[in-house]
Amino acid sequence: MAYLPQSDDDIRQMLEVIGVSSVDGLFDHIPQEIRLRGPLKLPAALSEAALQQHMEALAACNSGTDRTISFLGAGCYDHFIPAVVDFIASRSEFYTSYTPYQPEVSQGNLQALFEYQTLITQLFGMDAANAGMYDGATAAAEAVLMAIAAQNGKRKVLVPESLHPEYRQVLRTYTANVDVSITVLPTPGGRVDAAAIAKQLDSKTACVVIQQPNFFGCVEPIHDVIQAAHAAGALVVAVVDPISMGLLKRPGDLGADLVAAEGQPLGIPQQWGGPFLGILACREQVLRRMPGRLAGQTTDRQGRRCWVLTLQTREQHIRREKATSNICTNQHLMAIRAAVYLALLGPHGLRKAAILCLNKAHYAARVFTRDSGLLPAFEGPFFKEFVLKAESPAEVARIQERAFEAGFFAGVPLGTWYPDLQDAILFAVTERRTREEIDALSQCLACARRSSTAAERLVR
Amino acid sequence: MKNRQATRLLFELSKPGSAEDILPDCDVPEEPAESLLPGELLADQPPPLPEVSEPQVVRHYVNLSQWNMSVDTHFYPLGSCTMKYNPKRNDRAANLPGFVNLHPYQPEATLQGLLECLYRLEQMLAEIAGMDAVTLQPAAGAQGELTALLIAAAYYRDRGEKRTQVLIPDAAHGTNPASAAMAGFHAVEVRSDHRGMVDLEDLTAKLDSRTAVFMITNPNTLGLFDVNIRRVADLVHAAGGLVYLDGANMNAVLGIVRPGDCGADMMHFNPHKTFSGPHGGGGPGAGPVAVNQHLADFLPVPRIISAPGGFRLDSDRPKSIGRVRSFCGNIGVLLRAYAYLRTQGAEGLRQVSERAVLNANYLLQRVRHIIPVPHGVRCMHEFVASALKLKASRNLSAMDLAKRLLDYGFHAPTVYFPLIVREALMVEPTESETKETLDAFAEVLFRITEEPEELLHEAPHTTPISRPDEVRAARNPILKWTPQADSV
């Protein structure tokens, strides 16, 4: 097997130096009773050529957004990825290196991180960003843990139903065994009611989590929420779509204390949900409670500017059980992708992406409702996603089936998470969707509805 | 050769108007944003990101990349990290459009190839672990630890037992105690004995009805196989506790020892290490967790199941701890692990471990006259040497040796870990290195110890920068570029 480079002659010489007669001898101190007898029961080894065939065959059993036109979103989006992002991320020197423990031979990774941190603070208007978390959900959960740690003794967290359901689930898992109480606030109108939040805020409330735009695509009255929270002495964790920053006011400018975001829209492929990038940014006041790695600027012995990992006394390898988090391996290569994406697009590119999403989503909502008679589930402004209602859960299923046959993923049905929204579909429209595609899906939705009402009449 | 201009910070390269136009023009009727979104939430201008042209971006990052050492360019014996060669065929397989473009909420019927792959990966990992069930959801080893400890907490809750402590050897990686604290337990340290194994007396003294879990790393962070593991597991079980195995060092025992056969109840894998990652400059990794049957009900949802009509995702698991992240895992990393396991097979995997252990033992023999290895003359896939003697005789620290190695084109070993060895140098050559590379490394290490002291204190000399001032970085943290910042 060419994968292993030692020749038989090498092995003989090495064993001689070690002073054992066989490779087996290197393991003879391991008690027999716990050693595996016989080989592992694994499928037979494939050659490289056979592996490629096998993987191609498996891949062919999937039908992804390269073959089916996607209106799926809900935390993972079909945004355009510039070729340069793939190219940079495939440089061996980035993707086969590891954590920059030796700064003298890791300046590339460290400077890239320092730039990433800066880009994130610029994007969200925050004081500081770390080198990244696993994904948006864990970034949000750790942001909440930071807020609790910063808010001496306050253990209550307010979370609206308009926060991504999986983010709420992760938060619940992370806090299941510690003293934190999570209050979930209903959002029947698709958005939070700042006055209702104000009623729930009390002296025990550590923080309020708010997603902007929220899981339903709606734009939240985030400024009112921040005002109410701060008036009650609570911090605000804002979960933000990075692409929306091309148009919306930055959470930092509105007063948010912590920002958690999913970085996937910034040049990271969908890959069935990972690897993604957890973005985490904060204000100066809570910086020492930041989990994970931080790249900081300093100078070398010649006085040249350079970068190192810093404030490491927060981290597990130094502080152990008193660390701010257990995170070690993070999503570094994804942070580089996000940085390259932001550098390529620049402020005007990002604005353009946001404007394209906004206009195409509104165009789609208009023609879908016009052609098919599906109704908007919520009033109020939205960004790149919107919820439409069908007649029944059965009709939702039929629409999905028909649309798929015609070559579309027609949004994400919401019934799995929201019993009240069994008949609702969440559509996402990115800059990648063309007018032609939107019109075609619209026709298809109309068709599916007509035939489904006809089918229902027949049954009756 | 160093391009100082192209590697100035992106923000210093920025020039208004030079941004690239990558996106298409709008093909639907446009409306002003003010008419679609509330005015009080609209920004007056986009974020102050830099404006850099595409050629500049490429030159910038390609130059930066060349300031990193990496597995593809250098010997990288960073202990505990298993910096092995990453077969390119795995990248190609994982990057097939039929995998890269999958959305987490598309119908299961359109995902059968992927689900089959992941299902089979779970089965292979369960077999390697000697355990019954696997979740692929955790994003890294540390999150695997957290997942397993949350499973333990749910298990005891379900049994109506209140157990509050997690016992952890002093040699353990920092993520172990940090994960214990995050999961709501108290971390209690257990001593290692003079041979580097878990001190059975200390363990026995600390085991009681408060013990929830004992976390053991085996082979441990000294690169030694703890031969008492079966006895350790029996002691923990007798006290009513669970045994967790930190599988970061599985590269030493694939197909040779299975944690489940040693009495472990649960474990995590680090596919970015053992199953050839790659490491991505710090991540992404993955942290699959294997458990025995009595803990399977508590695994995160969704689980992948094989049903008559095909593979499905099952979230209807009332005892589950829930989700530990959004969606289903770091799929790109897991697909590479799948490809790695499929090309190695049982025989190949065993050989991986044999060669990793052979390489480590050979290198240990070659260097132990230069830097002693306090815990014995044999090791598994890595060994921990100490520069303590050199410190006394020549005032050379582990750090000095590490830095000088960089000048000779070798990445340094892990230094100052584990904490129980002073002036530690933790060396893990992995199976992918040739004898010639190991010989060259040993020769250089010897040569270095003969070099003038000052030369080492000032090392490295040939890298893009010399030793950075870490104290200054921490005292006055500069964590982002600002327009006012000095550009030295």
Ligand SMILES: Cc1ncc(COP(=O)(O)O)c(C=O)c1O
């Ligand atoms: C022994 C040991 N345990 C746990 C971990 C944590 O794994 P990860 O970095 O993937 O979170 C590591 C590696 O960093 C390790 O070496």
